[in-house]
Amino acid sequence: MKLLSELAEHLNAQVIGDAACGVSSVATLEHAADGAISFLANSKYRKFLSQTNASAVLIKADDLPFLAPGVNALVVTDPYVAFALVAQLLDNSPPLATGIHPSAIIDATAVIGNGCAIGANAVVSADAVLADHVQLAAGTVIGRGARIGESSKLWANVTVYHNVVIGKCCVIHSGAVIGSDGFGFANRAGTWLKIPQTGSVIIGDDCEIGANTTIDRGAIADTIIGNNVIIDNLCQIAHNVQIGDHTAIAGAASIAGSTKIGRYCVLGGGVGVNGHIEIADGVQMTGMSMVTRSITEKGVYSSGIPATTNTEWRRNTARLRQIETLFQRVKQLEQQLSQLKDNGQSSSTED
Incomplete structure (x- = not known):
C-alpha cells in the first residue's frame, strides 16, 4: 500500500483531499473500488468521474470540477504517464522464480x-x-x-x-x-x-x-x-x-x-x-x-482497405478489375483532345 502523500512526492503531484489515504491497486474509473487509484486520460470517460468509487484519481486540474465529492485526487500534467508510474509501484506480479530450482x-x-x-x-x-x-x-x-x-x-x-x-x-x-x-x-x-x-x-x-x-x-x-x-x-x-x-x-x-x-x-x-x-x-x-x-x-x-459491407466490397472489386481498360480509354481521350487542340491552333494560324 502507498499513501497519497508518497505518490505525490514520487510524481511531483498536488494532493487534493486526504494525503494520508492509502491505495493498494489500480483500476478503471468505472470498476474501481475502495483502496484503488484510477486515472482520467481521455475526456470521453469524464462521465465516470462523478460515479467512481475509487479512493483517488490521477487527474488534470481542468477535470477537478467533474470529480465525485469525497474522492481524493492527485493533480498531474499527464495522467496516463502518472498511472504507469503508480502501477509500477503497486505491481504485485509474482517473481518468475525463487532461487535456483533443483531441476534446472x-x-x-x-x-x-x-x-x-x-x-x-x-x-x-x-x-x-x-x-x-x-x-x-x-x-x-x-x-x-x-x-x-x-x-x-x-x-x-x-x-x-x-x-x-x-x-x-x-x-x-x-x-x-x-x-x-x-x-x-x-x-x-x-x-x-x-x-x-x-x-x-x-x-x-x-x-x-x-x-x-x-x-x-x-x-x-x-x-x-x-x-x-x-x-x-x-x-x-x-x-x-x-x-x-x-x-x-x-x-x-x-x-x-x-x-x-x-x-x-x-x-x-x-x-x-x-x-x-x-x-x-x-x-x-x-x-x-x-x-x-x-x-x-x-x-x-497508411495503406490497406478498411472493412466495408460485402455488397460495397464486391462493387469496388468489380470496378477495380476494369481499371486497366478505363486507363487506356482515358489515355485515348487525352490523345484525341490533344489532336483537337493542335488542329484548332493550326486553323487559327492559317486565318
Missing part, C-alpha cells in the same frame, strides 16, 4: 550473477552469462555463449539461441524465440540450399518482447534492436533488421530482412514491412499498412 540444468562453464532466480527445467548452456538479478521462469533455454543483462526477466519457455546478447532490465514473454535462423536460402536449379546464419541478435536495455514473437539472427551481420524498443505479441523480425531506440511495434507486425527502422517509430498492428528498405525516425504506420519502399520523412502513413 546449468552448465559448469556458465556464469550466474548474484541474486539470479532460475525456474524448474530451465537450461543455461555452456559459456552463457547471466548478470545479477536475472530471472528465468520454468522451461526457459539460454543457448551457448548467450548473455543476459542485469535484472532482465524471461518468462516461461522463452528460447534464446547461441551468442545472443540481451541488455539490462528487459522483459521477454513466454514463447518468444530470440536468435533462430533467418530465412536465408539460395535456389540452385529449383532446389533450395540453406545459407548458414552466422550473425546474432543484439537487444538493448529496457526492451520488452511479447509472447510468441520471433527475432531472427543475422545472416552475416547482427540483427540489432535498440534501447527501450517495445515489440508486441506474435511479431516477426527477420534477419539483419535494425530497429532504432524507443520504437514501438504492435501485434502481428512482420518486418522482412535487412530493413532499417529509425528511432521513435510506431508500427500499428498487422503492419508488413518489405525487406532492404529504410524507414526514417518518427514514422507512424497505421494498422494493416503495407510498406513496400523506403520512407524518408517522419509523419503518419
